[in-house]
Amino acid sequence: MKVRKSATMEQFWLALVATTVSIILTFGTNAVIEHRQKEKAKREMVLMIIYDFDKTIERVQEADTLLQQAYKVQQEIALHPEHFDSLIPCIISAIPIINKEFVETTETIFSSNIETFNTLGNVNFVHEVSAFYNTRRYYQENVLDEYEKDIVGSGVTGSLEALFSVDFPMHYLTNKQSLVDLKRIRNRCMQMMKVGEEELKEFSRQRVVEDDDVSEEDEWVHEQTIQEYIEAEKILLEAREKLLKEEP
Numbered sequence: 001m002k003v004r005k006s007a008t009m010e011q012f013w014l015a016l017v018a019t020t021v022s023i024i025l026t027f028g029t030n031a032v033i034e035h036r037q038k039e040k041a042k043r044e045m046v047l048m049i050i051y052d053f054d055k056t057i058e059r060v061q062e063a064d065t066l067l068q069q070a071y072k073v074q075q076e077i078a079l080h081p082e083h084f085d086s087l088i089p090c091i092i093s094a095i096p097i098i099n100k101e102f103v104e105t106t107e108t109i110f111s112s113n114i115e116t117f118n119t120l121g122n123v124n125f126v127h128e129v130s131a132f133y134n135t136r137r138y139y140q141e142n143v144l145d146e147y148e149k150d151i152v153g154s155g156v157t158g159s160l161e162a163l164f165s166v167d168f169p170m171h172y173l174t175n176k177q178s179l180v181d182l183k184r185i186r187n188r189c190m191q192m193m194k195v196g197e198e199e200l201k202e203f204s205r206q207r208v209v210e211d212d213d214v215s216e217e218d219e220w221v222h223e224q225t226i227q228e229y230i231e232a233e234k235i236l237l238e239a240r241e242k243l244l245k246e247e248p
Helices: 002-079 081-092 095-099 105-112 113-120 123-151 160-162 170-190 197-206 216-246
Strands: none
Touching: 002 081, 002 095, 002 105, 002 123, 002 160, 002 170, 002 197, 081 160, 095 123, 105 123, 123 170
16 A cells, blocks of 8 residues: 555656656747747847948948049049040049939838847947938938039039039048948947858848849940930030020
């Protein structure tokens, strides 16, 4: 009788221990999985934000290159006005900068969703991200928009007077300063979140869309458009000069 009772109690305790261990393992495993999922989501969000930074910086870098070219060509024409016709296409290539807008999808997700802040869990990083997007808005309003005001209606490619009315050195300088500021914030974020360049490159490769590649046909169309623009400007210039001559 005592032996049977002892065996029953032993089975009870064994079952209790097994159940307890099973519960601990189940909840423990779920907790580990949930933690890993949160960490993965956090990492992907960080990479998505820095990837967006790099897309912005690419745009500003492109503008930097074109504006540098434009201001140097303007200086060359100022010294040698006889080269106006041959060099003016280099100025034209810097005009389309004003027609490109930043894609704000990532900024909207970051700014409008409180869960974003909870997921990132790093106040300093959130502050730096906000600083980047504030700098980008400043760039749009105080660099690109001001450049657009200076370019539109100036007839910059029509005459020497029109060309010299646009302050390309100033636009290049303000663009360069914004580029430096954006890069500085981006690099701080990379260090803060311990993101390596290779990790970011891999993330970027996963997001590349082949349709974004510029084909030879696209390049040809772009060149044709520039040539059409030059011809149209010449016709307008001749028309303006004719009107001026006819005025009493």
